[in-house]
Amino acid sequence: MNRDQALALDAADPLAPLRAHFHLPEGLIYLDGNSLGVMPKHAPARVARAVEQEWGEGLIRSWNDAGWIDQPRRLGDRIAPWIGARPGEVLVADSTSVNLYKVLHAAMQLQQGQRLRIVSERSNFPTDNYVAQSVARAHGGELVLVDAPEEIPALLDERCAVLMLTHVNYRSGRMHDMPLLTRWAQQAGCLAVWDLAHSAGAVPVDLLGSAADFAVGCGYKYLNGGPGAPAFVWVHPRHHGQAFQPLSGWLGHAKPFAFTPDYQPAAGIQQYQCGTPPILGLAALDAALDVFDAATKLGGMAAVRAKSVQLCEAFIETVLQRVPEAAIESPRVAAQRGSQVSLSLPEGIDAYAVMQALIHRGVIGDFRDGTPPLLRFGFTPLYTRFAEVVDAVEHLRAVLNTGQWREPPFAARGAVT
């Protein structure tokens, strides 16, 4: 794909108006929205209102007057349609890791000690496996990891309590078939827990249609909720009031302001709240969800997904043409891929240094170490343009052609990527 073709796609893009909602830093091609989404232009004003008006002027009165107390459920209701859930089923709270801990414990408790294994993938995002290890051990069980998805069915037996999967893999971008794997798990008596960190807001998710059991997800990636934004948790209504999570803080209590000595879990998703909600983080996420309202009017998830697939394919096609020495490490079939494409480079080319050189040129993707080391490019349909995709590949070509990556400081590894 050449630049003119990309510009033609941008001109025809029904979601193109959404880009105006975001602050894209001058001179930057940002392909890392799957790590931290771009700031919506009105987020500063929304956060400033929470700080200056709601906190500064309203003070404690804002728990009622500004609706702070309802924000975790209200924002959950706003996320719900983007993950195939209904109002009252989603709560915004804590971090993805903490929420995963809650739902894994709830799921293990539903299995009543009859099944002790959590099954997942070795390639899962580490925090998921770390948390699952902890929960499995707390129930006297174990975390069992597969090296390839094909090994999953054989592990769905009477020992397996929970199949815990991340819908879209953070390294490869490979997307699981949620309805199919959920069905397989449940047919074997297992519960299905899904991490939507790299899915929510970017790819179609149908939790209710899949009859999944539990899900968690991230507020600061494709949802653009800001750095360390609160995460979300979803529980299938059939488990409301049946499954219990152990982080039994006061705001998950049936009557939090009655201050009774015994914990009585709230009905419904509210039980998954623990402590006091992080109001400033919620305000930024609230602003970010406004853009999704605008996206609904421009075709909703169907339009988002269509553009996401187009962006990924434009990238793959251009890489194949212009950087043939790179290997595409993400699935080539769109149905098996999230909204990202990862590349590896031949031995002898330091992928870390290449990404540093790209960043120096204003093309921000991610480096992910491992086997093989990866250049990861995330495509956020709400603000990414096709012209940027083509330009990013040209920069990659230039970094490799000029050997820029061999120069200091790119060739020295930093602390955090």
Added chain:
Amino acid sequence: MNRDQALALDAADPLAPLRAHFHLPEGLIYLDGNSLGVMPKHAPARVARAVEQEWGEGLIRSWNDAGWIDQPRRLGDRIAPWIGARPGEVLVADSTSVNLYKVLHAAMQLQQGQRLRIVSERSNFPTDNYVAQSVARAHGGELVLVDAPEEIPALLDERCAVLMLTHVNYRSGRMHDMPLLTRWAQQAGCLAVWDLAHSAGAVPVDLLGSAADFAVGCGYKYLNGGPGAPAFVWVHPRHHGQAFQPLSGWLGHAKPFAFTPDYQPAAGIQQYQCGTPPILGLAALDAALDVFDAATKLGGMAAVRAKSVQLCEAFIETVLQRVPEAAIESPRVAAQRGSQVSLSLPEGIDAYAVMQALIHRGVIGDFRDGTPPLLRFGFTPLYTRFAEVVDAVEHLRAVLNTGQWREPPFAARGAVT
């Protein structure tokens, strides 16, 4: 105490310059800083920088360039001197409830199943007891609650794993003798876990001097960190690397960016981090801690405590003079009291309605239901003036004299207080 005497105390107050650091809403006497602290004037700019510059412009690069990744420990180091801890011992993360869950599990695990009881007070803030119930049950144990502090020693026996106390009681303001109770607990082989929610930033706390085992505390009360500010957690260095907490998210891992499949806890307090830190909330708390730096230069905790005691005594003295029908429900001895005073009213006077009428008059305190129902007044030495204390009591006198509390809407109970 009359208004002239109060004004004289204000004129002589060495901490008086600190008030200029805060935004006090026009016409408001705010005596609820133990529920949500007042906004520091420079908090909006600090949060705006985090939003517009660090997120908006820096995007993912800010994890390094703006030091986001170090914020939980850096802010912990800033809180440390106010609670008698050293740098490297305090982490800012999650909510108080979630942090309490971590340290209670760590403490129970240190007891290796030899002791199964957590001992606390029925009058503790509910979230503490709810979380303790959950943790005790997870270890096959139980939460045992006393009705009066005098019953505690008898329960410190070979069955008691953990003595969990809130240093300053949220209802009565009664302050425990931390060194003494910690010593008693440890002499009996128990571990001492302290909740500093109503202490940090308002009363002297000496965790190391008390040789306490674990502590947690709140960022949005006397520390003025903003609504739902992240909380803090402290672990005595002797337990670093010895005690383990189960919320094993990636940022508590020894090498979070190595993405290894097995969880290896980080050394030191870092292990108590779980998920990605809430950057916007941390920014507001960071701004709030600047005021504590200024307080250090004006006499530090000794000056803060001296003024806190004076404020409480001015309030008590004025209530005794002007509202003799009210009962002082907080300890009269300053050494046994935090930075608040709670009142009860004779039967027949609806304390809830009285507080609503006070709020309508611009005097914000808290109503806390229970036996007896309480009017709670918190005094934040960083911004509260003696004149406000006297004026607040005059408003209370006026509400009772005029019978204003009997009028609608004050006499109808709302949802949240």
